[in-house]
Amino acid sequence: MEDDFQNKVKDYFRLFGEKKKLQEQMKVLNADLKELNESVLLYMKKNEIPAIEFQQNMLRVKSSKRTPGITKKMIQECTFFQNDEVRERFMNSLPHREVKHFDKLVVTKKT
Numbered sequence: 001m002e003d004d005f006q007n008k009v010k011d012y013f014r015l016f017g018e019k020k021k022l023q024e025q026m027k028v029l030n031a032d033l034k035e036l037n038e039s040v041l042l043y044m045k046k047n048e049i050p051a052i053e054f055q056q057n058m059l060r061v062k063s064s065k066r067t068p069g070i071t072k073k074m075i076q077e078c079t080f081f082q083n084d085e086v087r088e089r090f091m092n093s094l095p096h097r098e099v100k101h102f103d104k105l106v107v108t109k110k111t
Helices: 002-046 072-077 084-093
Strands: 051-054 057-060
Touching: 072 084
Parallel strands: none
Antiparallel strands: 051 057
16 A cells, blocks of 8 residues: 555656756647737737638637626725615625635645
8 A cells, every 4th residue: 555655656756857947848838838829919900810720720710798797996986886885785795705615736846
């Protein structure tokens, strides 16, 4: 049983190391992709190109609108809530979210 545990720990650290290397590669790829994304999007919008077909893929300009979420600051600045009592009652009536507890393994550098 102890040999099995030792092997699992070795495998864990081997996979952890591989994952770290891949994450570093992904960070570089994501930075390159972000840079290309900005320039390609700007060019497509400037030249009114709605989509580009490349091999089996389509590259499209997709526009969307999203209303931002309501923040505590927005509520406090809202004229409806200028009355302190009304604001306080409203803030107290918001539902309470329970804190969830999770356990996980964490690898840190040896000091």
